Amino acid sequence: MHIVSIAAFSLIFLGGIGFFGFKVSKIARNIKLGRPEDRSGNFAERFKIMMLVAFGQSKMVVRPVAGILHLFIYLAFLLTQIELLEIIIDGFTGNHRLVWGALEGTALAGLYTFTINAIEFLSLLALIATVVFLFRRNIVRIARFQKPEMKGWPSKDANIILFGEIFLVTNIFLMNSGDQALQALGVYHQTGEFVLSGILASKLSGVSQETLIIIERIGWWGHLIGIVGFMVYLPFSKHFHIFLAFPNVFFSKLEPKGRFTNLESVTKEVKLMMDPSADPYAAPAEDAAPVSFGAKDVFDLSWKQLMDAYSCTECGRCTSECPANNTGKLLSPRAIMMKTRDRIEEVGAGIDKNGKDYRDEKTLLHNYISPEELWACTTCNACVQACPVNIDPLSIIIDLRRSLVMEESAAPGSLNTMFTNVENNSAPWQFSPADRLNWATEE
Amino acid sequence: MSDNLIKVPTMAEMMAAGETPDILFWVGCAGSFDDKAKRVTKAFVKILNKAGVKFAVLGTEEGCTGDPAKRAGNEFLFQMQAMQNIQVMNAYDVKKIVASCPHCLNTLKNEYPELGGHYEVLHHTELIQSLLNEGKITIPNGTFQGKRITYHDPCYLGRANGIYEAPRELLAKLDAALAEMPRNKERGFCCGAGGAQMFKEAEPGEREVNVARSEEALGVNPDVIAVGCPFCKTMMADGVKHFEKEETVTVMDVAEMIANAADL
Ligand code: SF4
Ligand code: SF4
Numbered sequence: 001m002h003i004v005s006i007a008a009f010s011l012i013f014l015g016g017i018g019f020f021g022f023k024v025s026k027i028a029r030n031i032k033l034g035r036p037e038d039r040s041g042n043f044a045e046r047f048k049i050m051m052l053v054a055f056g057q058s059k060m061v062v063r064p065v066a067g068i069l070h071l072f073i074y075l076a077f078l079l080t081q082i083e084l085l086e087i088i089i090d091g092f093t094g095n096h097r098l099v100w101g102a103l104e105g106t107a108l109a110g111l112y113t114f115t116i117n118a119i120e121f122l123s124l125l126a127l128i129a130t131v132v133f134l135f136r137r138n139i140v141r142i143a144r145f146q147k148p149e150m151k152g153w154p155s156k157d158a159n160i161i162l163f164g165e166i167f168l169v170t171n172i173f174l175m176n177s178g179d180q181a182l183q184a185l186g187v188y189h190q191t192g193e194f195v196l197s198g199i200l201a202s203k204l205s206g207v208s209q210e211t212l213i214i215i216e217r218i219g220w221w222g223h224l225i226g227i228v229g230f231m232v233y234l235p236f237s238k239h240f241h242i243f244l245a246f247p248n249v250f251f252s253k254l255e256p257k258g259r260f261t262n263l264e265s266v267t268k269e270v271k272l273m274m275d276p277s278a279d280p281y282a283a284p285a286e287d288a289a290p291v292s293f294g295a296k297d298v299f300d301l302s303w304k305q306l307m308d309a310y311s312c313t314e315c316g317r318c319t320s321e322c323p324a325n326n327t328g329k330l331l332s333p334r335a336i337m338m339k340t341r342d343r344i345e346e347v348g349a350g351i352d353k354n355g356k357d358y359r360d361e362k363t364l365l366h367n368y369i370s371p372e373e374l375w376a377c378t379t380c381n382a383c384v385q386a387c388p389v390n391i392d393p394l395s396i397i398i399d400l401r402r403s404l405v406m407e408e409s410a411a412p413g414s415l416n417t418m419f420t421n422v423e424n425n426s427a428p429w430q431f432s433p434a435d436r437l438n439w440a441t442e443e
Numbered sequence: 444m445s446d447n448l449i450k451v452p453t454m455a456e457m458m459a460a461g462e463t464p465d466i467l468f469w470v471g472c473a474g475s476f477d478d479k480a481k482r483v484t485k486a487f488v489k490i491l492n493k494a495g496v497k498f499a500v501l502g503t504e505e506g507c508t509g510d511p512a513k514r515a516g517n518e519f520l521f522q523m524q525a526m527q528n529i530q531v532m533n534a535y536d537v538k539k540i541v542a543s544c545p546h547c548l549n550t551l552k553n554e555y556p557e558l559g560g561h562y563e564v565l566h567h568t569e570l571i572q573s574l575l576n577e578g579k580i581t582i583p584n585g586t587f588q589g590k591r592i593t594y595h596d597p598c599y600l601g602r603a604n605g606i607y608e609a610p611r612e613l614l615a616k617l618d619a620a621l622a623e624m625p626r627n628k629e630r631g632f633c634c635g636a637g638g639a640q641m642f643k644e645a646e647p648g649e650r651e652v653n654v655a656r657s658e659e660a661l662g663v664n665p666d667v668i669a670v671g672c673p674f675c676k677t678m679m680a681d682g683v684k685h686f687e688k689e690e691t692v693t694v695m696d697v698a699e700m701i702a703n704a705a706d707l
Pocket of ligand 2: 314
């Protein structure tokens, strides 16, 4: 029997890890399809931001209700990993609560009991949070979860994860209360009292030992399967943020938010144009890659912008602060991130099928993101400020605009007029540069 | 207004006289050409004159920083503008700049360095704040006493560059009641002009961004809506007009308010 369960455990657990690793390597490959961008250096500062924003959830509490409820789930998740560790050890060795066995009688035994109690307590809080979240999404129907980009799969995804959470917590309590009842019968190790599952165990008095063992085992296997299921599911879900939030925040833009990148390719050409001694007809260097300006597809975005897309939690905090979206425009910064992810996933799938140089006919610009969305942006940075995992939708919007303007010459007519004015009069309006100081002498 | 004569030396004049100004006042396109913004420019110059600041402007040698071109995706045009301006400023050996437009400030401060223009750049509210702190100008009580003021954070001053306090501290000196809008500072709501929106029609939607923001501002019943950006000024003034409140609510730049209160 032991051998069978060890084998079953190993199969489920290692299979899950293997599949997860496989999917993660695909995502990593997809992210690397992006352009290089230097986000190295400043380790101390980056580490600090990561601890604050990702680990410390500092931007979550801007919305206190969601922030605190999310904190419960987050802490429960972190702490439950300790219990998972014991499940893994027990699973591979065919033991029961081996960690307790090792600690029993030592000074650390109390810590074990305390930890399990803490896990149970946080799990209960997480359960409450999960129910409230389901309520907010499906009954109260909070506005930011009902935007067009949330129709269909994204809303289902969120609910699947929340139900998964309930499944996990239920199993923890099944396992621990079965265990407590069996301890009361003197069958299992005496681990000390687990307060919450102890209360549940008291309801199980009179249940036969065999049934209790089945309850405990259902909880144990259920928890394992829940965790592995989670792992297998994550790479397909917005919930991948539980991993990517950390590196994504670590590699945040550290400069002031108002600073946009200066395109180096443009600098070269502008310098040439302004240098009277440069030969305008000089042939480009042999090895010069063909330059394109701005981003038309995901390959033209940087790896960090693609990592942003995979880190998006689809929480919609960006969109609910966005002035364009707030006034009924088509633009939603969340949709920009979701579409970028959808496109990179599509590109990745194409490469899996047809080899690494495969390119389809589609592009992020036009096939996924329309000029109407892009032109509605006021570049106000509200989305960047609001994002709890420091995603920068604005940088993608600007890179796509650059392609529209510099590659396709497809700016709205009024902007072309503005460009002409800047070029000819050095002001966005039609005033003569000679009149620039007139204000000083006018009444 | 006691005296309408303002002294506006240019860099070229200063150089010809063998002098070097302490600071360059970057007026910007709006500050030079837009009627509402010109009033801010003049008010700020009056403050500079009064405080005896040795400043100069570039005058006809100044050109658009390229901000609207850059935000609209025309990086070529932006960099052309930037390099021309940098050439001019570096020839004058400019070290320090004050700008009354947050868009100019942002480009000069954050985007010019990489292209060879390294300057210390201040917003006019920051400079006025230090002039007040140093006692170079004083504000007698009066003009705005008992008035209700709300302050609209310009995106390119606030979120983009983290400057939230200087304008608020100036307003606090006016002895008026500062009433914050629900969305302020980091969560301030855009006036709708940024990202070159000023120069185009809005995309189809339910309403204009400036109308939404003005509604929020009017919601705190202000006598004055204070701004720190020429584009916000236009947008908010239009919004106030939309609600037919222009008789009772004025939109003013912080510099105008200070100049008013200091009776300049
Ligand atoms: S920067 Fe653009 S997308 Fe982001 S909140 Fe502002 S208007 Fe919306
Ligand atoms: S970009 Fe950030 S704020 Fe917007 S939905 Fe994604 S995680 Fe939320």
